[in-house]
Amino acid sequence: MVRSDIRGLTEAELILACQEIGVPKFRGRQLFHWIQQKAVQNWDEIKNIGKADLIKIQERLILVPLLQLKEQVSQDETRKFLFELADGQSIECVLMDYDRVKSRNRRTVCVSTQVGCPVGCAFCATGLGGWQRNLSSGEIVGQILDITHAMRQEDPDFQVTNVVFMGMGEPLLNYDEVLKGIQILNQEAGQNIGMRRMTISTSGVAPKIRQLAQDNPQVGLAVSLHSANNEIRNDLIPINRRYPLEELMKACQEYTERTNRRITFEVALIAGQATHKAAEEVAQLLQGQLAHVNLIPVNPVVETGMARPDGAEIQGFARVLEQRGIPVSLREEKGTDIDAACGQLRRQWESDEK
Ligand code: SF4
Known part of the structure; x- marks a missing residue:
């Protein structure tokens, strides 16, 4: 029998899995809390579950943490992690801890x-x-979970409060997972992160935006617009050819x-554009x-040759939107002293390994 990943089960699924193997229902609840x-x-590390029950559970489920290959910490407390998956592939994720520093x-x-x-945006290393x-x-x-585990070695009360699905990959092309x-x-009983504290960011997969509207899980939605011109957007985000x-x-x-949700x-701001x-x-x-517009001056990526615009260009862009009554904010610069642009750390690691 193929064993399932315990970290991918809801509490109800874990309770059911326990019942199926003759382990009492309440063990499922305990396990979910531990995991x-x-x-x-x-x-x-699981202390209050007897050995006999744990053996049965291990025959049915696997617990395999991601292997931390690398961690970079920037001066502004942005931490970037490179993790290896069970099949040897690697992924990046980023902890933005700067708000803690500002006591928020x-x-x-x-x-x-x-x-x-698969989207292949022109400005993205992934x-x-x-x-x-x-x-x-x-x-x-x-x-x-693995970031939480790592951070609790320094701070036992560490808790992730917000999640953005904005790292490697197009989340709406992996909708169900x-x-x-x-x-x-x-x-x-788990991380207990509020739906409104989670945001899905999409490059613009229109049919899945409609599906998300129907399912309405109450999470935030961010759309990578970057340009309001189809010709330019075709070059920046090739999926625009499919969903203009x-x-x-x-x-x-x-x-x-x-959904009545904003x-x-x-909008990534690129020098000259x-x-x-x-x-x-x-x-x-x-x-x-x-709508609300979030302006993001790009992190420089050597391979794409794109550079961050200067302050005057950024302010000028924001002013036009404000004058037209569109709420706008400028994303704070984070992790510019590390390889913070999506996919950069992984590419760097792979080229070092070759
Ligand atoms: S920006 Fe996002 S959607 Fe575009 S290629 Fe990178 S990971 Fe994919």
């Missing part, structure tokens, strides 16, 4: 949802390597109508849409 709340990494008590983890990515496979819900949840991961992370702006915006309208539109005209196009596209 998901205490983030234990091996069976020996917010610890956000940016998780990966795929190994590599897309350069292509797509390998989807992550399972256990591997998605595992990133939060991502939604199951969200369900597990939300469970009260007209179709994307229709799906976004439907999403806000059904969408965050991410963050022009007044580009800002006007974004403002026009978003007129009438319940």
Whole structure:
């Protein structure tokens, strides 16, 4: 029998698995707490479950933490982790701990949802390597658990408060596993992370935005817009050829109508491209849409040759949106002294290993 990954099971599934192997129901609840709340990494750490029951459980389920290959810590407390999966593939995730430093008590983890990515955005190091496979819900949840475990060595009270599905991969192309991961992370006996504290970021997979509107799991939605011009967006985000702006915006309208939730539109600012005209196009596209724009000056990636615009370009872009009544914020620069752009650490590791 193929053993399931215990970290990819909801509390109800774990209880059911216990019942099926003749282990009392309450053991399932205890196990879920040990795995998901205490983030234990091996069976020996589980203290209140008898040996006989644990042996039966191990015959049915596996507990395999991700192997930490590398960790980089930036001056602003952004920590980037490179993890190896059971099949030898590697993924990145990032802990943004700077809010703790500012006493805002917010610890956000940016998780990966795929190994590599099929979308191939022009500014992204992950897309350069292509797509390998989807992550399972256990591997998605595992990133939060293993970061929690590592951080609790320094701070026993460490708790992740927010999750963004913005790391390697397109989350909506791995829809079922991502939604199951969200369900597990939300469970009260586990990480208990509020639905509204989790955000899915998509490059614009219109049919899945519609599905998300129907399922309405109450999570946040961010759309990587980057340009309001189809020709430019085709080059930046190739999935735009399949779901051009007209179709994307229709799906976004439907999403806000059904959920009454505001969408965050991410706009990467690239030196030389963050022009007044580009800002006007974004403002026009978003007129009438319940929206918020997040401006992100790009992290430089050597392979793509893209650079961060200067302060005047960034401020000018923001001003145009504000004047048109669109709420706008500028993402704080994080981890610029480490390989913080998505996929950079993994590529660096792979080239060092060759
Ligand atoms: S930015 Fe996101 S969607 Fe685009 S290639 Fe990178 S990981 Fe994929």
